[in-house]
Amino acid sequence: LGVSLHRENSLVRFLRWVYAGVDRTIFMGLKFTFPGRFVSPLGFLGMITFVLFIILGITGALLMLFYEPILDRAWNSVQTINDVIPYGFHLRNIHYHASNAMVMVALLHMYYQYFSGRYKIRNEILWVTGIILGVLTILEAFTGYDIIFSERAELAISIAASLTNSIPILGPQIREAFFGSGFHDFVLRFYAFHVFFLPIVLLGLMVVHFPRFLVFDVPIVMAITGAVMLTGGVFPVDLGLRFDPNVPPGITVPEWYLTGLYAFLRSAYDKFTTGVAWPGLFIFSLLIIPFIDRYKKFSWKDRPIITAIGITGLAQIIVTTYWGFYIDPDRTKSLLERLVIDPVFLYLVMILLVPLSFGFTYMMIKLAKNAEANAKLQPKKSGSGKSSINLPQRWIFGVLIALIAFQVYLNIAAYYAVINGMKNYSLFIVGIMMLVFAGMFHIFRHGRSMEKAPPPKPAVPTTPLKSKPSSAVATSPSKPALTPPGELSKSTPAISSQDDKPLAPPPVAKGGSSSSQSSSTTQQSVETKTDSKVKMADIPESKSIRE
Amino acid sequence: MAQQPPPGSGSNVSRRDFLKLLAAAGTVMTFAPFVDWGKFLPNPSGQLKERQKVELPDGSQASVKAFPVNHSEAVIYPKTDDPVLNNEAFRVWQFIRLPVELGGDKNDISSFRMYSQVCLHLWCLWKYWPEEGRKRGECPCHGSLYDPLTGEAFAGPASLQAPPSNVLPMLDLEIDSQGSIWIKPPNWSVNGNGIVGFGRFLT
DSSP: OOOOOOOOSHHHHHHHHHHHHGGGSGGGGSEEEOOSSOOOGGGGHHHHHHHHHHHHHHHHHHHHTTOOOSTTTHHHHHHHHHHTSTTHHHHHHHHHHHHHHHHHHHHHHHHHHHHTTTTOTTOHHHHHHHHHHHHHHHHHHHHHHHTTOBHHHHHHHHHHHHHHHTSTTTHHHHHHHHHOSSHHHHHHHHHHIIIIIHHHHHHHHHHHHOOSEEEOOHHHHHHHHHHHHHHHHHSOOOOOOBOOTTSOOOOOOOOGGGHHHHHHHHTTSOHHIIIIIHHHHHHHHHHHHHHHOOOSOOSGGGOHHHHHHHHHHHHHHHHHHHHHHOOOOOTTSOHHHHHOOOHHHHHHHHHHHHHHHHHHHHHHHHHHHHHHHHHHHSOOOTTSSOOOOOOOHHHHHHHHHHHHHHHHHHHHHHHHHHHTTOHHHHHHHHHHHHHHHHHHHHHHHHHHHHHSOOOOOTTOSOOOOSSOHHHHHHHOSOOTTOSOTTTTGGGOTTTOSTTSOTTOOTTTOOSGGGGGGOHHHHHHHHHTTGGGTTSOOSSOOTTTOOO | OOOOOOTTOOSOOOHHHHHHHHHHHHHHHHHHHHHGGGGGSSOOTTOOOSOEEOBOTTSOBOBTTTSOSSEEEEEESSOOSOHHHHTSGGGEEEEEEOOGGGTTTSSSGGGEEEEEOBOTTTOOBOEEEOSTTTOEEEOTTTOOEEOTTTOBEEESHHHHSOTTTTBOOBOOEEEOTTSBEEEOOOOOSTTTTOBTTTBOOOO
């Protein structure tokens, strides 16, 4: 149809030349993969976390130009950023929502690695540094919202410092040494921690934490960025009331990643136990989990005790996180009654969650194994799990042009929104734009992969069909009985989504996340290894991607 | 490495071990002076050597004769020339003249108390409520209640905390011949005047 998407233009050639030159540097130890098709973001949540970290670094650096870490000016300077400085509102909202997203994605990243058993096979250092990174990420986010110095920030600082004070013997000295002696010091020092100490440690640890195999999926990264902006547009972060030492603050709760801890603190039990020892125990148990996990297998289904422990922790986190937010709305009761959580009740629930979670895990594993067995017994309907939308090539052009036109429209809309002072709306539109870009890139990628020769399919030994896959998929999305039963079945997400290796393209990957058990998968991946390094890999080998 | 001394030789230190010992001692000596540099970290302000006035919000010095019974004021201590620093909670103290039933009508120092206003629970600022039936320090945040006589929390979350975190830091006061009230130089430790935001042991 005359459709060809040339990419060997001079810019690409220049980039290739740079890329070849970088061969001499440390970065070539890393192996970047730009997936040639959609892959599940679960497999590269770490990279998304890093991208959010970069976004935070950029927006944070820009915010530093106007923020003043002085007791009486901190809140006012944030207000100035929010209300007066052009695009200050945008930067602040992106910074705030990206910080929340970073904590959330880091947590997801951790739990995905946890349940898929990735911390094994000599990944213990990655796991341990990852846990430390996670703790520092939360501290970074925490110090960030403290230095606004609103009422809520004051409450947070006071909690942090009083928890440090509660450390036996050296607590007051540690607090004095690191936090200083008053709120003036706290704001200034938290600022120093927030913009220098913690980020520099984070960066240093990241060097250790980065695995050698990295995935950078442009559409997903763009979509995440867009989602952050969109959230900022829809839920702009408020400023809070300025902290005034002579006015008692209203009831405030910390950010969501700390309300779990807050629930424990509200039980009015000993401060050191609830505020330092429990989270410390939680972090410690996460640190040692790779060393106590003695299962030979990886999948969560094959590691019942570890999975149950993870589910228990997760359930407790979810329950306490909600509990920390919950304040009895009955205003006739005293403040104490409304706020204090009965420790007996709280700890009873925590203990009750243990057998419940173990039972739940047992049930889930049973169900999953049943489903697996059933799927093996029944001859599968081919294509049922692999329903993909495949556009004819001329449609790809059409869709791309439509998306670009939509972006032009969005640009105009964003421009007018900015002119009319509709900051929310403009941020929202920019978010949409990023999402549209993600879609555009995906379409572009899809079109290019279709243009290219059909990828080799070593997983399918017999191809008794007359048509090439590219044209075949173009005509009908589901071809019944295209492959022998059982070949493709293992990779279909319909059977078990957990088992599906995130980056494994359907034709190649067989073993799913337990790929190292099946030697055939690794052999196949070796065949496709050579060309996937430099090119935008159409077939990222299933073994290589861990991040 | 593991050089076994010949049997029966007693505590025979090999030359290599001796050199290692010297090297280790040298390393320790090299870095020993830097230990004291840890004092860089805490903020030295607040270490006052002389007595200070109890300066009321209107600028006057508190006096036994003028200050009403069963009344309280917020006093800044240590007061600086910088209004920003004066603004912070850690320098806010509740200066209380006790109610009559607690001996507040006596014209000597025993009827006055000066506690840190920072609640020991989560650092909100409590204050003294002179109303009939209250006459106690109340924290607006989580409802800790403080005994104005001793500074001890008797109800609420602060009262559940283990000592020293259940007793407010307290400054020692004295009266001169004119009846003006002064703050004695503090000893910021849990066994002395206490640590703001942390507490004090009742002695």
